[in-house]
Amino acid sequence: MMQKKPFGEKHIIILGGGTAGWMAASLFDQAWGADGARITLIESAEIDTIGVGEGSTPYLRQFFRTLNIPENEWMPACNATYKCGIRFPGWSGKPGFESYFHPFFSELDQDTGYAFFHNCALRRGGIDVPVNPDRFFVSAQLAAQHKSPVAGDGLRHTPDYGYHFDAGLLGAFLKKRAEARGINHRIDTVERVAQDESGDITALHLKDGGSVDGDLFIDCTGFAALMIQKSLGERFVSYGDVLFNDRAVALASPLNPAEGLPSETVSTALGHGWAWKIPLTTRFGNGYVYSSAHIDESTAEDALRRHLGPAAKGGEARHLKMRVGRVENHWQKNCLAVGLSQGFIEPLEATALMLVQLTIEKFIQMYGEGDYTSRHQPAFNQRINMFFDGIRDYIVTHYKINGRNDSDYWIENRDNPHISDRLAELLAVWDGGGDFETLLDRYGDALIYLRPSWYAILAGMGRFPSHATSAPAKTPIAPMHQIHDLHTEALAYFPDHRDHLARMYPF
Numbered sequence: 001m002m003q004k005k006p007f008g009e010k011h012i013i014i015l016g017g018g019t020a021g022w023m024a025a026s027l028f029d030q031a032w033g034a035d036g037a038r039i040t041l042i043e044s045a046e047i048d049t050i051g052v053g054e055g056s057t058p059y060l061r062q063f064f065r066t067l068n069i070p071e072n073e074w075m076p077a078c079n080a081t082y083k084c085g086i087r088f089p090g091w092s093g094k095p096g097f098e099s100y101f102h103p104f105f106s107e108l109d110q111d112t113g114y115a116f117f118h119n120c121a122l123r124r125g126g127i128d129v130p131v132n133p134d135r136f137f138v139s140a141q142l143a144a145q146h147k148s149p150v151a152g153d154g155l156r157h158t159p160d161y162g163y164h165f166d167a168g169l170l171g172a173f174l175k176k177r178a179e180a181r182g183i184n185h186r187i188d189t190v191e192r193v194a195q196d197e198s199g200d201i202t203a204l205h206l207k208d209g210g211s212v213d214g215d216l217f218i219d220c221t222g223f224a225a226l227m228i229q230k231s232l233g234e235r236f237v238s239y240g241d242v243l244f245n246d247r248a249v250a251l252a253s254p255l256n257p258a259e260g261l262p263s264e265t266v267s268t269a270l271g272h273g274w275a276w277k278i279p280l281t282t283r284f285g286n287g288y289v290y291s292s293a294h295i296d297e298s299t300a301e302d303a304l305r306r307h308l309g310p311a312a313k314g315g316e317a318r319h320l321k322m323r324v325g326r327v328e329n330h331w332q333k334n335c336l337a338v339g340l341s342q343g344f345i346e347p348l349e350a351t352a353l354m355l356v357q358l359t360i361e362k363f364i365q366m367y368g369e370g371d372y373t374s375r376h377q378p379a380f381n382q383r384i385n386m387f388f389d390g391i392r393d394y395i396v397t398h399y400k401i402n403g404r405n406d407s408d409y410w411i412e413n414r415d416n417p418h419i420s421d422r423l424a425e426l427l428a429v430w431d432g433g434g435d436f437e438t439l440l441d442r443y444g445d446a447l448i449y450l451r452p453s454w455y456a457i458l459a460g461m462g463r464f465p466s467h468a469t470s471a472p473a474k475t476p477i478a479p480m481h482q483i484h485d486l487h488t489e490a491l492a493y494f495p496d497h498r499d500h501l502a503r504m505y506p507f
């Protein structure tokens, strides 16, 4: 018996040519192109892409692996650099915790990671032992020395890593590749979305007078959410009560070759939000993410310029609005929302493209197992909401446990009573000396962030009893000198970040 092809002969219409649209086109083509699925991507020449989104989690490595695109092909085209993790200066203010690093961890950190958890347990019990994550994770050490996270031969385990890249160039790279693989590309603006009596979308009517019909419609229209919200009326679940930031101002600045090429994102807390600094091979991307209820555009731009100092001189600022939250159902009728149209959780941990990937991958898997009007739809939506809400809680933690008193913004964030019950429980158990490990296990996958990330944020921001006493004799404390030696030995395998990239491509 012939096996049923999940999408043979059908026509997938992707509306939107931002990063989400081209990622969707690439992944659908990879999964279903050979089965005969036709893919058309429509984008407007009149409506810009958002033009930001330059940091990733390690999950983006999986995207390029799926498409069989090696680093030496896409990285040069996107001025890309490696990312060992994110540094967070200025969030806590507690002595000893002025800055901490959220590492991308791997098996290389196995032993030192356990030492870190162990020390955290002691410190939660009031014993004064080293707990800043920077000292326990190899990625933090790599970033501190401007090293590449890609080791030379000889190391048994290698650290995980993400990337920084020019968002516009990544879109252009994926577009060129998709067109070469036969994806139809139309430039036009959709003026009307036609639906049948059941609510399914049947066609998109274009400004030039034509129309395009299809079987499955992928809404990648960014914050416009043209199909999922404007046509299908999907409810938007705002995260505004826990994530106050709804604006950003972005500004590029030059690299200083004398300073080496950083392999980390830096996310510095400022008066009413935080500023990102992302190194590409050609420039830094910077931006200030803030709350419009607390400051206006020009105050934010001034603050960013002050923060960047002379590097900001002459740089043109771009002001952006953000809609923070998610739709209730990402797959509704014959429409799947992907990217900013489905939701956004502000860029603090650079998770948006990971959600794009997860959404498309899960859809391909569940759709393939089910049918067109699938019984899998509720399970799919529940799963994607779990990803969004899990990430939301981790992002909210940065604000909830901040230690700043320099503005109402930070105090209101700290006093915010609207955090989820799950996050409240995590904080209560951590603070009260309860069984944090069991709680993490109980929530499991729903937390999205794994144990090291939860420890890194709570320990990195100094969430410990204020008084700590010296460790009594015979207390088993993590041997910091051994950890230091282990890192020194491992670090010798990693090249300088700039040298490594320069060997891959001249810049």
Ligand SMILES: Cc1cc2nc3c(=O)[nH]c(=O)nc-3n(C[C@H](O)[C@H](O)[C@H](O)COP(=O)(O)OP(=O)(O)OC[C@H]3O[C@@H](n4cnc5c(N)ncnc54)[C@H](O)[C@@H]3O)c2cc1C
Residues within 6 Å of the ligand: 015, 016, 017, 018, 019, 020, 021, 042, 043, 044, 045, 046, 047, 048, 049, 050, 051, 052, 053, 054, 055, 056, 167, 188, 189, 190, 191, 220, 221, 222, 223, 224, 226, 248, 287, 320, 321, 322, 338, 339, 340, 341, 347, 350, 351, 352, 353, 354
């Ligand atoms: C300040 C900020 C910082 C960010 N930082 C990061 C980060 O570090 N890491 C990360 O992963 N993500 C980040 N993001 C998110 C990231 O930018 C987006 O997830 C990503 O760019 C995908 O956007 P998109 O393709 O969904 O939407 P867009 O880029 O907005 O694209 C929308 C597309 O839809 C088209 N369109 C809209 N309406 C119509 C119409 N009627 N007819 C035809 N076409 C139409 C437009 O022409 C455009 O092509 C950030 C976002 C913001 C706001």
